[in-house]
Amino acid sequence: MLAFVVQRLLQAILVMLVVALISFSLFQFVGDPINNMVGQETTTAQREALRERLGLNDPIPVQFVKWVANAAQGEFGLSYRMGKPVAALIAERLPATIELVLLSALLALLIGVPMGVHTGLRRDSWLSRVFLTVSLIGISLPTFLIGILLILIFGVWLGWLPTFGRGGTVDLGVWETSFLTLQGWSHLIMPAFTLALFQLTLIMRLVRAEMLEVLRTDYIKFARARGLRERTINFGHALKNTLVPVITIMGLQIGALLAFSIITETVFQWPGMGLLIIQAIQFVDIPIMSTYLVLVALFFVLINLAVDLLYYAVDPRLRVERAVAAI
Amino acid sequence: MATRPAELEGLPLGFGARLFDGLRRFFDGDVFYSFRRSPVTVVSFAVTMLLLLAALLAPWLAPHNTYDVASLDLMNAFRPPAWAAGGDPHFVLGTDDQGRDVLSSIMFGLRISLLVGFVSVILAALVGTLLGLLSGYVGGVLDSVIMRIADVQLTFPAILIALLIDGIVGSLLSPAARRDFKIYVLVAAIAASLWVNFARTVRGSTMVEKNKEYVQAAKVIGVHPGLIMLRHVLPNVLGPVLVIATLSLAIAILTEATLSFLGVGVPVTRPSLGTLIRIGNDFLFSGEWWMTIFPGVALVLLVLAVNLLGDWLRDALNPKLR
Numbered sequence: 001m002l003a004f005v006v007q008r009l010l011q012a013i014l015v016m017l018v019v020a021l022i023s024f025s026l027f028q029f030v031g032d033p034i035n036n037m038v039g040q041e042t043t044t045a046q047r048e049a050l051r052e053r054l055g056l057n058d059p060i061p062v063q064f065v066k067w068v069a070n071a072a073q074g075e076f077g078l079s080y081r082m083g084k085p086v087a088a089l090i091a092e093r094l095p096a097t098i099e100l101v102l103l104s105a106l107l108a109l110l111i112g113v114p115m116g117v118h119t120g121l122r123r124d125s126w127l128s129r130v131f132l133t134v135s136l137i138g139i140s141l142p143t144f145l146i147g148i149l150l151i152l153i154f155g156v157w158l159g160w161l162p163t164f165g166r167g168g169t170v171d172l173g174v175w176e177t178s179f180l181t182l183q184g185w186s187h188l189i190m191p192a193f194t195l196a197l198f199q200l201t202l203i204m205r206l207v208r209a210e211m212l213e214v215l216r217t218d219y220i221k222f223a224r225a226r227g228l229r230e231r232t233i234n235f236g237h238a239l240k241n242t243l244v245p246v247i248t249i250m251g252l253q254i255g256a257l258l259a260f261s262i263i264t265e266t267v268f269q270w271p272g273m274g275l276l277i278i279q280a281i282q283f284v285d286i287p288i289m290s291t292y293l294v295l296v297a298l299f300f301v302l303i304n305l306a307v308d309l310l311y312y313a314v315d316p317r318l319r320v321e322r323a324v325a326a327i
Numbered sequence: 328m329a330t331r332p333a334e335l336e337g338l339p340l341g342f343g344a345r346l347f348d349g350l351r352r353f354f355d356g357d358v359f360y361s362f363r364r365s366p367v368t369v370v371s372f373a374v375t376m377l378l379l380l381a382a383l384l385a386p387w388l389a390p391h392n393t394y395d396v397a398s399l400d401l402m403n404a405f406r407p408p409a410w411a412a413g414g415d416p417h418f419v420l421g422t423d424d425q426g427r428d429v430l431s432s433i434m435f436g437l438r439i440s441l442l443v444g445f446v447s448v449i450l451a452a453l454v455g456t457l458l459g460l461l462s463g464y465v466g467g468v469l470d471s472v473i474m475r476i477a478d479v480q481l482t483f484p485a486i487l488i489a490l491l492i493d494g495i496v497g498s499l500l501s502p503a504a505r506r507d508f509k510i511y512v513l514v515a516a517i518a519a520s521l522w523v524n525f526a527r528t529v530r531g532s533t534m535v536e537k538n539k540e541y542v543q544a545a546k547v548i549g550v551h552p553g554l555i556m557l558r559h560v561l562p563n564v565l566g567p568v569l570v571i572a573t574l575s576l577a578i579a580i581l582t583e584a585t586l587s588f589l590g591v592g593v594p595v596t597r598p599s600l601g602t603l604i605r606i607g608n609d610f611l612f613s614g615e616w617w618m619t620i621f622p623g624v625a626l627v628l629l630v631l632a633v634n635l636l637g638d639w640l641r642d643a644l645n646p647k648l649r
Contacts (some may be wrong), residue, residue: 026495103357131625140631142581143587145623152616163612259487264587267608279592281494293491300483 001238008308012301017068019297023290024067028060054161076291086291090275095175096166097272100264101257103192109250115200116207120215121234131204138201143260147194147267154190162187164269191268195260199253206249210242251307256299346618352627361643374489378629381439389431390417401631408617421586421617424610429617433601433625440626443514445564450518451579452572455525458562460524462558477523479518485520489582490600492593505561512628521575528571532564566644573637583628600626 044051051057058066070076076086105262119128155163167187169176178184214220215238223233262274269275280288331491353359362368381388406415406422415422420429426564446545462473480488493516497505501571536542586592587601588608595602600622607618 011475022495099445137627137631138626140634142575142585142588142626144585145604145627148604148611148619148623152611152620156612156614174372180330255485258485259490262487262490263585263589268600277494278589281490281497289494293495296487 004103005309008305009234012305015301016294016297019294020068020071021064023071023293024064026286027067029203040310047217047245069113071291071294077287077293079280079284079285081280081288086287088173089288090273090295093271093276094274095177096270097261097274099178100191100195100270100272101254101261102190103188104199104257104261105250105254107192107196109141109205111196112203113207113246115236117211117239119204120208120211123212128187135201135204138197141197143194143263146197147191147264148195150190151267161190162188166271168240191264191270194267198260199250202253203246203250206246207242210236210245214238214241235323248310249309255303256274258296258299306309330378339429351396358643361608362639365639367635368639371632371639373376374632375636378437378625378632379441381434382441385431385434385438389413389434390419390426391431391556393427393431393435407615408621420621421615423606424615427620432598433600433622436598436603436622437625437629439593439597440580440583440601440629440646442591443510443517443583443599443639444576447514447517447583448521448575449580450514451521451575452568454518454607454616455522456529456561456564456568458522459526459529460533460556460561463474464552464560466534470530477526480520480523481527485517485578486585489513489586490591492519493586497591506594510597513583513586513592517579517588520582522578524575525568526570528567529564530568535559536560536563548636569602570644572639573633573640577633577637580626580633581630601628 014198056063074087078084079086079089084091115131118125119131121129122128151163154161165187166176168179168185169178169183169184177189220233220238222235261270261272262278264270265272265274266278276288277292279285280320345439362372386392386441408419408421411421418428418430420433422428458473462470493513496512496516497509500508528579533556542559545559550559582597583592584601584604587599589637590605592601593599594604598606603622604619604626607615607620607622608617
């Protein structure tokens, strides 16, 4: 057990170091940081002094170690374009993205699971066919097109919902939230639904497949033979057993939501992390790009580490396989 | 085969005969049978072919040449589709802000989308298959390294990988180089986000194949390991590669469209479907919906058809489901 945990931790650290190296090399290869910071009138002597002061004359390995040490303390430098600390910019944008991703995940679960249960239980009903057709379209429609369609229908033609920005937010000190005002909700609902649709179809298909699988098992037949009520069998026994894989996939899919939020935020001009990174890429704002890279990698590495460890705790077979492989 | 003269028995077939034999076996075979039996697949195939032809023959079929700036007339800008009020029968699906014909733009855009899609999938399939073959056949440290990289990469969504590679490498280029090389960076980025599926599948099948007797026999008579991999193992692991390639094509086209929509994909001078949608999106609020919706419909049709074909192919090539 300990060996496995240590191995996974070492791997996680290795991945983070590689990502850090890539981020760091971005600074080395893309232009001269001094040129990006000073104006035209700065003399060569002043430039040299600044170079020395910033430690840019140090050997590259020394610079890398310093960079990692700074990054570990949340120091990522100044944005070239906006001249503000990257850490502050990200802290300002983070709540918008987290609220969007959170609501989308909830929507996907609350709509996707019942749809999956229905299509699993009543395979041949007309509603199941509708759900399955819709899910096929949901998978083939790119996220940005869904957003554009929603904007066109509800924003432009019907004029019911606002189409960009967060609208009225309530400032809770460090956190600006959309959840406390009706206007905030009206701005949030379209982007959240856009982001949720793909995950929703994924969850629906997963629950359906799992339900079909579970309903064939012996303990469900036995429950039927005992004369339990349909309701108890379907929800008390079958559904409960389908939820373990659903929760696992959902955990992993939070990462995908983060990636797709870049697209949703661009479509709806939602002032979150995604919009920040897209603008940074367009304006070659290296400090923001490299910070985003490190943060995203950290996020994914942590999720994977957690999932790996959870599997290990939950599934005894994995432990046996590891032991056999070790011999 | 029964019609061959007795004296030719055992000799290799000529190319023409082999082609004919192969075609006959294909049309008599159960893959073609299951194709004929599935109306959805036949329709998807027809739609895919139609879009492919429209893209290939765009310079000859398209009503207008959208790359020819001289032919544009701003007086024709913002025309709605021909059937709407104010529409012009010369521009069936309307025109954009520059007076470009939307239908022609879509046909030329399809070319770029399909080109990027096909080239990146071929690249990903080549690299992935080769690495998977090596990983599965050689094993050991090489296998661990390749599969670890694959594991790490699989945890990131493809779109994020393509976006970051495209953004980072794109930022390394000077503005002039970016204009000229951007499309290669884009193809490489999409291929880099897709190779893992190929590598993992091929590795799995290779590990099964390499313990079979024909491989053992080849080893015993001293065939070079590289030759065993390419001549003997490779043909036997290619079935799933075809399925993954088809499904990857849909993903690649979507990824390209998404990146172009985000403004980091193909250069605006040669717009793809995604670029067209982005340009149209700027005019959505003033009611010029056709500039966005028609390229969007083309994109969805293409992706849906390719996805359905891939699904069918997966089932048709799976012996367990026959």
